[in-house]
Amino acid sequence: MRTEDLIKALDADARSKALPLGAAWWLAAGAAMVIAAAVFWLTIGPRPDIAIAMHTMRFLSKFVFTIALSASAFALVHALSTPGASTRRAASWMIAAPLLVIVAVILELFAVPASDWGTRLVGTNMVICLTFIPLIGIGPLAVFLAVLRHGAPTRPVLAGAAAGLLAGGLAATFYAAHCFDDSPLFVGTWYTIAVAILAVLGALGGRLFVRW
Amino acid sequence: MSGKDEAELSRLLRAAIAGDERAYADFLHRIAALVRGFARRKIVQGGVDPEDVVQETLLAIHVKRHTWRDNAPVLPWVYAIARFKLIDAFRRRGRRIEVEIDEIAETFAEPESETVSERDVNRALDSLSPAQRSVVSAVSVEGRSIGETAAKFGISETAVRVSLHRGLAAIAKRFGARRE
Numbered sequence: 564m565r566t567e568d569l570i571k572a573l574d575a576d577a578r579s580k581a582l583p584l585g586a587a588w589w590l591a592a593g594a595a596m597v598i599a600a601a602v603f604w605l606t607i608g609p610r611p612d613i614a615i616a617m618h619t620m621r622f623l624s625k626f627v628f629t630i631a632l633s634a635s636a637f638a639l640v641h642a643l644s645t646p647g648a649s650t651r652r653a654a655s656w657m658i659a660a661p662l663l664v665i666v667a668v669i670l671e672l673f674a675v676p677a678s679d680w681g682t683r684l685v686g687t688n689m690v691i692c693l694t695f696i697p698l699i700g701i702g703p704l705a706v707f708l709a710v711l712r713h714g715a716p717t718r719p720v721l722a723g724a725a726a727g728l729l730a731g732g733l734a735a736t737f738y739a740a741h742c743f744d745d746s747p748l749f750v751g752t753w754y755t756i757a758v759a760i761l762a763v764l765g766a767l768g769g770r771l772f773v774r775w
Numbered sequence: 776m777s778g779k780d781e782a783e784l785s786r787l788l789r790a791a792i793a794g795d796e797r798a799y800a801d802f803l804h805r806i807a808a809l810v811r812g813f814a815r816r817k818i819v820q821g822g823v824d825p826e827d828v829v830q831e832t833l834l835a836i837h838v839k840r841h842t843w844r845d846n847a848p849v850l851p852w853v854y855a856i857a858r859f860k861l862i863d864a865f866r867r868r869g870r871r872i873e874v875e876i877d878e879i880a881e882t883f884a885e886p887e888s889e890t891v892s893e894r895d896v897n898r899a900l901d902s903l904s905p906a907q908r909s910v911v912s913a914v915s916v917e918g919r920s921i922g923e924t925a926a927k928f929g930i931s932e933t934a935v936r937v938s939l940h941r942g943l944a945a946i947a948k949r950f951g952a953r954r955e
Contacts, residue, residue: 564896564915569830570803572915572943573837577791577799579940581841645842646859647851715839717859774951775839 584714588641591710595703595733602699603737607691610741621745624667628750629739632660632758633732640707640729643722644714660732664755667747675746686744689753695741696757697764700727700734704761708768715775723769724762731758780805784849792840807833809850810857823864827895831950832860834896838947863950899946907942910935 582590616622635656642650675683686692707726716722735754744750784805791799810832814825835856843852900908913924914935921939925932 564830564894564900566807566826566830566833568915568918569833569896570800570807571918572911572939573803573833574796574800575914575921576837576936576940576943577796578794578936581838583844584842585844645844645847645852646839646855647853648844648847713841715835715842715856715859717855775835775947 582713584645584710585641587710587713588637588644591706592637595706595730598702598706599699599733599737602702603741606698607695607738607741610743613740616745619745621747622739624663624747625739625742625745625750625754626736628660628664628667628754629732629736631663631732633729633736635659636725636729636732640711640722640725643718643725644711644716646715646717657728664747664751668751671747680748683744683746684748684752686746686749686753688742688744688749692738692742692744692749692753693757693760696731696734696738696754697760698734699737700730700758700761701764703733704730704765704768708765708772711769711773712775716769716773719769719773720766721769723773724766726769727762727765728758730765731761734758734761781848781850784853785845788840788843788849789845792843792845803833803836806836806853809853813854813857814861817861822868823861824894828857828861828864830894830896831864832857834943834947834950835860838944860950895950896946899949902949903942903945907938907945910938911942911946914939 610616635653639650639653639657642648642653671683672680704727707729708723711719711722711726714722735758738754738757739750744753784802787798787802787805791802807829810829811825814828814832818825818828832853836853839856843849900911903911909928910924913919913927914921919927921932921935925935928935
């Protein structure tokens with residue numbers, strides 16, 4: 564087929580429509596939140612003393628970390644799925660969540676005697692954390708990978724990893740409402756590992772499923 | 776890639792997305808010329824046909840045109856897609872050359888069977904369902920309009936549009952699917 568002929572075919576198909584990518588991302592974010600919320604409520608649900616916990620800095624700080632991660636990963640995955648879009652600014656915002664966690668960890672190390680560091684780090688919910696963040700996040704990750712396929716990521720593995728971080732941030736936001744371990748030492752360790760699991764799954768998904 | 780080019784191309788693409796077919800044809804011709812120049816500059820050794828890269832890029836641009844934000848510049852978007860498709864073509868070609876070495880005995884046995892390089896899009900066309908293939912061929916190679924194609928096959932214009940759209944999407948998908 565000559566290129567000229569191909570252009571005729573493409574031109575004849577000019578009226579076909581697809582959902583604009585920006586709208587697709589917002590829809591996906593909504594759908595992912597519904598899925599994550601459903602899995603969360605059907606399995607572990609919020610902790611019973613959540614009304615009291617809301618008055619503590621440590622409990623609230625968890626949401627600052629996870630929401631910062633979700634927001635920055637959302638901007639990054641959006642940029643990575645758009646060909647030619649600059650990713651530098653979105654990528655530099657990815658430092659926000661880790662930085663907040665590091666600051667909180669340092670403050671915690673000053674606030675708590677060294678003899679308590681170990682118990683706070685290990686906590687009581689390590690296994691639940693490592694199970695339920697990936698479990699709550701896997702549905703949202705599938706939704707985000709579907710949007711990556713709808714988009715046109717020129718670096719599919721990286722885009723998949725960013726989708727995993729977004730799913731992880733979202734899942735961790737819900738999980739944080741359940742978990743009793745509020746110390747930044749716990750969050751900085753186990754949440755990070757749980758989110759990393761989703762990032763690796765996302766990278767793998769990007770490699771296997773995101774082709775265009 | 777001057778600023779004037781950029782402004783003109785985004786005007787055309789915006790009109791095309793709004794449904795202006797003439798603007799779209801104009802846009803695609805200009806993009807084909809730009810990508811042809813790009814591919815010829817980048818492909819210094821044989822093995823990859825620049826025109827294959829042009830066609831695969833045009834298809835990708837077509838099926839992914841909803842990823843262009845209408846306030847964003849067109850050229851970086853176009854070149855990002857072209858670069859992706861060029862790398863893809865190199866990767867694919869690398870594998871195909873290995874396959875050819877394996878089958879060298881057959882080549883010696885039948886030297887006449889070597890054919891002139893056939894466009895990748897042609898090969899992808901062969902993989903479509905008969906209905907899609909005949910509609911895509913009628914509109915492209917035979918240059919028929921949607922209405923003429925509908926009359927030729929005795930189906931509705933909507934059915935022609937659907938077959939054309941699905942056929943093009945399937946061809947575009949095949950190029951993506953051939954990566955490991």
